[in-house]
Amino acid sequence: MVLEDWGWSAHFEREFAPWKGNQRLPARIIRGEKNYYRVISAAGELTVRFSGKIRHTAGGRPDLPVVGDWVVVEPQSLQRGTIIALLARKSSFSRNLPGQRKGKDQRSEEQVIAANVDLVLIVSGLDQDFNLRRIERYLTLVSSSGADAVVVLNKTDLHPDPQACLSEVETIAGMTPVLLYMAHDATQLKPLQQYLLPGETIALLGSSGVGKSTIANGLLGQDRQKVGAVSRSDGKGRHTTSHRELFLLPNGSILMDNPGMRELHLWGESADLTESFAEIDTLAQHCRFRDCSHTCEPGCAVQQAAAAGTLDGDRLASYHKLKGELNALNRSRK
Ligand SMILES: Nc1nc2c(ncn2[C@@H]2O[C@H](COP(=O)(O)OP(=O)(O)OP(=O)(O)O)[C@@H](O)[C@H]2O)c(=O)[nH]1
Ligand SMILES: [Mg+2]
Ligand SMILES: [Zn+2]
Structure with a gap:
């Protein structure tokens, strides 16, 4: 070995x-x-x-x-x-432990999900799972981890206009590549394979049922991982994969399949948002006050962009929500 x-x-x-x-x-x-x-x-x-x-x-x-x-x-x-x-980690993903956030006296607790990952494939299904705000959350999680990311929009066969989804995700993904994918079709592996480097560890992350294990099997060239149908009523997965596991891929990359994530409370610093919300960070450099919170200050370039429609209101609301979550976390850690 x-x-x-x-x-x-x-x-x-x-x-x-x-x-x-x-x-x-x-x-x-x-x-x-x-x-x-x-x-x-x-x-x-x-x-x-x-x-x-x-x-x-x-x-x-x-x-x-x-x-x-x-x-x-x-x-x-x-x-x-x-x-x-x-041994000291090169990178790690952490989330705030689910179920520990509510109630005044409960401390926040860091849960490391996986370690020494070089690239995360953030997998989203183009069925009911598709949700820009959730993808933003994953992108923020990955930017605090030290790994790179690629967003994989899987199940293109289940959406009437995958290209429109691709464009929407590209507006929030910044420099992160976004791919359309159909995991059942092995001929589609090529665009994904260019990101998988020999000796690097690649993790599949996303909700249950988005097709992580189907993608893993495609990359492995054999059905090693069990795959489970999503519920017909709400399109949700049934948590088929219950363990994290590493596999060697034929090209020399190391692949980590993961259980679907139910809840994703961030663990990190509000500075982690500068990467996942880069356009807001750029606008903020034109705010009158350096410590502008982009809520009610005069001369706020971020608010002005939202009013003018050049910055999407939902995107800004999502930024405030994640920032609030990270600030609350950091207060509870002091
Ligand atoms: N139509 C369609 N179905 C897909 C595609 N990829 C995966 N599926 C199906 O989606 C269901 C869930 O796939 P899995 O690979 O088990 O999903 P998972 O993300 O590993 O789910 P968990 O292990 O529960 O986290 C299965 O029925 C797959 O056959 C796709 O591109 N198109
Ligand atoms: Mg799975
Ligand atoms: Zn501002």
Whole structure:
């Protein structure tokens, strides 16, 4: 097994250096189960748990290993081992833990969803799932993660005018590429494949039922992942994929299929919006006040653009909503 095939790089080599010796192995978590992980190492695949020490010394949930992480493993037998340390991440996605936000005394809690991802395919279905505001939320999440993004508008066969959707998404996506896709048709793989680089880790994110696993199977060239029909009444998926998992693609990329996300509360800083709402950031440079909140100040270039119709009112409302969410999060973290 060659670790480079799974994304090992000079960064992790340096991180591992202090742990070398005593038969310790660097390994990447490729699958998370309830009470154990599967990792890939130079000695092949192992089933591992993490040591009580990690559990105790971890400052909180974000310091515990997740799928995509590189870890230090102490092998116990040919098939088993213990994770004794987590190597510093190159990137990670976090959300504010669902169900923890309401009520005055509840603290916000960071949940790291996946680590060491280079590119996120934000998948949206062109059926009932299609929602510009949700795509904005995903774009903001990815801009705080350190990964790049491509928006994949899947199920073009279910929409009368996919091109119109493409144009709409392009107006909110800034520099992020947007693709139309039909996952059932393997001949459509080409435009997507140009973004998948060997040795890079690519994660599929999106609601349940948008076709993430169908896309994964297409890229793998075989039906490895179970696919589930969406509900006829509301078009929603049934959470068919329940585990995050890494797969090697024939072109040398590493693909992470993910369970559909139910709720996506942001974890980050309001500065993360400068990328996902770049045109508002540009307009803001012409506001009279440097700390303009773009709500009621005189000489606000953002408000003026909204009044003139050059900035979409829904887009501005979405900006305020996400900014409010990030500001509230940062107040609760102090
Ligand atoms: N019409 C159409 N159906 C598609 C397309 N891609 C996927 N589907 C169908 O959409 C349904 C859901 O697909 P999945 O790949 O299981 O979706 P998922 O995003 O992995 O869902 P979860 O695992 O629940 O998060 C399945 O019935 C697929 O066959 C497409 O391009 N067009
Ligand atoms: Mg799936
Ligand atoms: Zn302003």
